[in-house]
Amino acid sequence: MEPSWLPLERTVVMPGSVEEIYVAPEGNVDMRRVPEVRALVGGGLEGDRYCKGTGYWTQYGDVCEVTLIEGEDLDEIRDEEGLAVQNGEHRRNLITRGVRLEDLKGTRFRIGEAVLEYDRPRPPCRHVQELTEPGMTRALRRRGGICARVVEGGAIRAEDPIEVL
Template sequence: MAGRVTQIWTTAEESAPMEPVEGIEAVDGGLAGDRYQRGTGYYSPFDVCEVTFVAGEALDRIREEAGLDLSDGQHRRNVVTRGVDLGDLLAARFRVGQAVFEGTRPRPPCRHVEEVAELDGLMDALRERGGICADVVEPGPFRVGDGVEYLEDTSFDGEGLAAAIRDRESQR
């Protein structure tokens, strides 16, 4: 996988404008100081994605097809990538800089992102292009320009569940 990070966005509070940064620390619970890591996101604590990733190519298609330019962070995702099939990172561990993430689920668009951006049609434009959620597995810094390195598949194989059950039973 030859992908890389092209932008990083964060904001400290729900509905506040996203701010670009050149580098950031992935910490337990998300990106240092970001709204979901701080517990101040719009969906906290009910529907939290520690870190969100979106493909720059998807944002290009949205601009071309829907005429919506999201280059200023109105997509409300944390990390913009290029050259990465984000679907390949679901149920997988991957490294960005010194941090390791695990892709947990697709990140569908919501009405809130459209309301904050004040862009009619944004929710529909992001459908099937909203990126993914990921958890921080190993904290560490990363920067714009860092590569995205696929590490391993973490999808369910049955043995992980069996081991978790054995561990839980042994703790009783």
């Protein structure tokens, strides 16, 4: 039995962290790498196409506030498929390292000053391939990352740890 003085909400620091951050100011343009970004409640990442309402999928109502993908999966795609997925070609906002994103299902987690909540898996679409190169949609299948909602806003920086709440 746990002592009654323990807090109800615990933080579990995972070995994972944010490796890189990407945003695109509009749909159909190259993602650009930034050292930090501000997460906005109900909006996503400041300066990103989906926060601004200019993302390709906005017209279909399929908006992810924040997208995350595992760096280990991108390494596999590059090594096994020979596809360029490193400099934002994956079309995801946060590249993580050292954490299985599916393990975040049903959780809220802190990255930097922001608190995110797992929303759903983010499978790849043909549009990613239209913007990159043939084979990208197939290569990202089952490795497309996840969507998350912003629960508490704040700054997210490269190298911030991922803490499950």
